[in-house]
Amino acid sequence: MSSRHRKWIVGAALVLCxxxxxxxxxxxxxxxxxxxxxxxxLGGAAKALGDQLKSGAPDPAVVKAEAAKIDAAAKxxxxxxxxxSGPSSGAKTHALPLIWSDPSGFxxxxxxxxxxxxxxxxxxxxxxxxxxxPAMQAVGGACKGCHETYKAKERS
Amino acid sequence: xxxxxxxxxVEARVWDLPTRAVHWLIAVLVPFxxxxxxSDHLPWHRLSGYTILGLLIFRLFWGVWGSPxxxxxxxxxxxxxxxxxxxxxxxxxxxxNPLGGWSIAAMLAMLAAQLSLGLFSVDEDGLEAGxxxxxxxxxxGRAIAKIHHLGFWVLLSLIGLHLAAIAFHALRRRxxxxxxxxxxxxxxxxxxxxxxxxRWRVLPAAVAAGAIAWFIAHGLRV
Numbered sequence: 004m005s006s007r008h009r010k011w012i013v014g015a016a017l018v019l020c021x022x023x024x025x026x027x028x029x030x031x032x033x034x035x036x037x038x039x040x041x042x043x044x045l046g047g048a049a050k051a052l053g054d055q056l057k058s059g060a061p062d063p064a065v066v067k068a069e070a071a072k073i074d075a076a077a078k079x080x081x082x083x084x085x086x087x088s089g090p091s092s093g094a095k096t097h098a099l100p101l102i103w104s105d106p107s108g109f110x111x112x113x114x115x116x117x118x119x120x121x122x123x124x125x126x127x128x129x130x131x132x133x134x135x136x137p138a139m140q141a142v143g144g145a146c147k148g149c150h151e152t153y154k155a156k157e158r159s
Numbered sequence: 160x161x162x163x164x165x166x167x168x169v170e171a172r173v174w175d176l177p178t179r180a181v182h183w184l185i186a187v188l189v190p191f192x193x194x195x196x197x198s199d200h201l202p203w204h205r206l207s208g209y210t211i212l213g214l215l216i217f218r219l220f221w222g223v224w225g226s227p228x229x230x231x232x233x234x235x236x237x238x239x240x241x242x243x244x245x246x247x248x249x250x251x252x253x254x255x256n257p258l259g260g261w262s263i264a265a266m267l268a269m270l271a272a273q274l275s276l277g278l279f280s281v282d283e284d285g286l287e288a289g290x291x292x293x294x295x296x297x298x299x300g301r302a303i304a305k306i307h308h309l310g311f312w313v314l315l316s317l318i319g320l321h322l323a324a325i326a327f328h329a330l331r332r333r334x335x336x337x338x339x340x341x342x343x344x345x346x347x348x349x350x351x352x353x354x355x356x357x358r359w360r361v362l363p364a365a366v367a368a369g370a371i372a373w374f375i376a377h378g379l380r381v
Contacts, residue, residue, distance in 0.1 A: 043298065046284055046301075047296070047297035050285035053286065058293070143286040146286065157283050
């Protein structure tokens with residue numbers, strides 16, 4: 004192979020790589036930012052549901068809508084942690100590298116959340132206000148159960 | 160030659176019981192609040208905050224309706240009085256000195272700020288929240304929680320100054336701790352020993368403070 008041919012091949016490979024990068028879903032840092040936005044929305048839904056339950060007269064429609072949001076987020080959560088979206092991406096994330104070095108342990112936490120969120124959604128859909136409180140506590144326990152191992156402690 | 164032992168220093172009642180009780184309860188509950196937040200015992204943290212809220216409201220009442228040494232009008236003095244005290248030109252003081260009075264005011268104000276911020280704070284998961292957090296968004300509640308966290312260090316700094324002042328006076332053989340426990344201090348002659356207000360005043364002040372704190376703790380709902 005002549006050196007001229009080699010240059011062409013290298014050049015073509017570089018163009019292909021660049022194209023692949025542009026066409027890729029998200030960079031690691033972008034994925035981290037998207038995850039933070041998802042988590043904030045999840046926290047917002049948890050707060051909105053909590054506000055309802057603490058009000059003493061919860062609005063079943065709001066409870067149902069927020070529980071559905073939590074359930075959908077819990078089911079989508081496994082897609083929020085693509086490889087390369089940890090602290091090494093340069094994004095300001097509290098996600099610990101352990102998430103990617105201990106995938107089975109992390110997956111177990113995700114399953115626990117999905118299970119709890121499913122029960123919460125079922126209770127809210129049925130309008131069963133007596134079981135929503137404990138179901139919400141179980142969801143909170145799943146959040147904390149994962150965060151204590153796989154999330155860096157926030158400063159506040 | 161003057162005989163120091165003959166100097167007619169007198170023992171006087173300086174701090175009334177409500178003032179001392181509020182002081183020591185806050186002194187215990189502030190570290191407890193820090194610990195309960197730090198160790199994720201949020202229900203205890205809230206309860207501690209509500210108790211401090213009640214004590215603070217009571218102390219504000221007592222600052223206008225309590226015994227002379229507890230009253231703001233007696234210990235919050237102008238800059239001239241503070242300068243005179245710092246220059247050693249002030250006469251004997253019973254109760255807070257002109258500088259110490261402002262230290263108390265700063266600590267009470269910072270405590271009020273911390274309590275107010277805590278009422279609106281939300282934790283990272285949206286699960287734990289102050290009783291007024293329903294009035295703010297998740298993001299606002301998180302921002303307030305972060306200020307609440309930073310505010311603790313401001314409060315701690317003020318408490319540090321308070322302890323440093325106590326240590327400073329202790330080095331000069333002036334014990335400020337025992338009077339805050341027993342209520343009695345040996346004071347220089349010439350000062351007018353304060354007359355305490357009648358004990359029954361505690362009851363309406365405590366009931367009103369408790370009711371207001373309860374109402375706030377219940378998210379302004381009965």
